[in-house]
Amino acid sequence: MASRVRIEDVAEAAGVSMKTVSRVLNREPNVREQTRERVLEAVEKLRYIPHISARSLAGNRSFLIALLYNNPSDNYLMGIMSGVLAACEQQQYNMMLGPLEWDSRRMVTQFDELIGRSRPDGVVLTPPVTDAPALLARLAELEIPFASISPKIRKDVVGVGMDEKQAAFDMVSHLVSLGHRRIAHISGHPAHGATKWRIAGYQQGLKQARLEYDPTLVVPGQFSFDSGVEAARALLGLKQRPTAVFAANDDMAAGVVAVALERGLRVPEDLSVGGFDDIPLSSQTFPPLTTVHQPVRDMGRLATLELLADIQRPGTGRMLHVPHTLQLRRSTGPAPA
Amino acid sequence: MASRVRIEDVAEAAGVSMKTVSRVLNREPNVREQTRERVLEAVEKLRYIPHISARSLAGNRSFLIALLYNNPSDNYLMGIMSGVLAACEQQQYNMMLGPLEWDSRRMVTQFDELIGRSRPDGVVLTPPVTDAPALLARLAELEIPFASISPKIRKDVVGVGMDEKQAAFDMVSHLVSLGHRRIAHISGHPAHGATKWRIAGYQQGLKQARLEYDPTLVVPGQFSFDSGVEAARALLGLKQRPTAVFAANDDMAAGVVAVALERGLRVPEDLSVGGFDDIPLSSQTFPPLTTVHQPVRDMGRLATLELLADIQRPGTGRMLHVPHTLQLRRSTGPAPA
């Protein structure tokens, strides 16, 4: 078995008491630098690794962060997860997963079970659960610290977000600069905070270019490939077809491309298509998609770091903002003459 | 705070000793059915939830299963993960993640750290780490129970696998039935156990159809989109072009489609393309891919169930086999005249 070494052994080896070792390990004050070093040496030599269950039990905390999600995009989630894991590892925390159903009653039930069983010290919320009122209420009730990723409202919340509106604006500006004047938008799932920001950015982009806002060019989607297909059918069936479509995520953009190709339209010669998220698919279809790249892994990592800070010193956690970049690929091109 | 209720409170409420409650909760024998029910009632009424850290500490087990991986496919992983989670939940276990680097020295180091910190009671191995000799050796050395998903060698191993060879054979037979006679294969990453099985199935498929095996039609890939692109370039550059390509996974198949479309070839009219895995991408490109579907979530779930059985009663875990299905979509069609 791994490490039968206990804190007691380390204490003996270093010629100090258990408590002193504990102090050093937990970075508590009141340890002379010299003893501190002796202890660390002993730890090193004996290859001591603290027993996490014992720490939890005695210290009344679990060293566990739960990642809550209800998100159809595997790639997005894996990115976030990878970041959360990295942050946890760095601080000797563990991560656990909390897949939640979307129905708000069941969501809360599942959440309660998760909390009951594993008692995480804090949770990271990913969209769309970030904005689920019932969950947020329960979190407040239980006084569980949390960090939100891309929440709809960012005031007084710890977490990380991106300037969604600006990103959408950038995409539209890009299309405008290519000469497009009939630019459609397929919006996202209405429950996602991002959806309204992306619409706002779209509108602002039009305004900036002095293009008239045409409601028939804005079709609601659900962030799924199928909803993109459906929206594209509507859009491409219009008497006055758009020459460019900005979809609120890549899955829907892929749906648009599929419909276009199926109808014999060339992308981007006949139709330009822009997406959002930069999922792997974007670079693995023909043509590869122009999209907005967000640093997903960093978002997971930073949100977790802020959460951990807030757990360790309440009130310390902040709302961070990360930069986006417009990833130009081949699905967008000059507007047809 | 959630549940300040302790086992002691339950014992008192039920009029029995702590130990009896413990027995009931752990499904140990030697409890009269009647007392058993009294205890369960008390548990229910008090909404008692055992404290996992205390259980771990006292019982010298962590109720933790680690999922080890080094796999580029987010979708595959999320599927497996979802299954592992489901199995864990059902048995009151928790899951943790162990992303590993591929370099065998670092892999083992990372593994050791993971084990040291969280002391899982067992681990689930996903390809390609399933077949990493250094890791397997360490696992044996530490005597940690494990389950393997799709390992290269299945004898005397607990886990779950699929008949990869048969699946590849089925795909080739499908292409043959469409009239194809020049069928190429892009093989997978050489370290994956599946790779050789899929090649074997491909060869057997040709043999069955009395088609000559032509080594120039077999190009090595890496399971990545880019390697698929590269292989496709080679294949489509041949003087005697194949009319069908069977790629060992969907990412590479997507690469083949992209190259074909780029060159103005129609899929499937000019070139049929078959994949493997049935990732979401397969149904989200144009044209949607004909591929082999494997029940990934079930594989994760079953492997974990077998692992848990083996942990609870050593020697009980088995190697299970799950069925595959050929998912026919539009990337395959009759061979051109």
Next chain:
DNA sequence: CTGTTAGCGCATTCAG
């Protein structure tokens, strides 16, 4: 079939 007694390995009082 059931209860009692001791720890599991650590952090947390509170003294020095």
Next chain:
DNA sequence: CTGAATGCGCTAACAG
């Protein structure tokens, strides 16, 4: 700045 005692909530032996 450091140490000795106490208990976190549960299970494992051993009694009965």
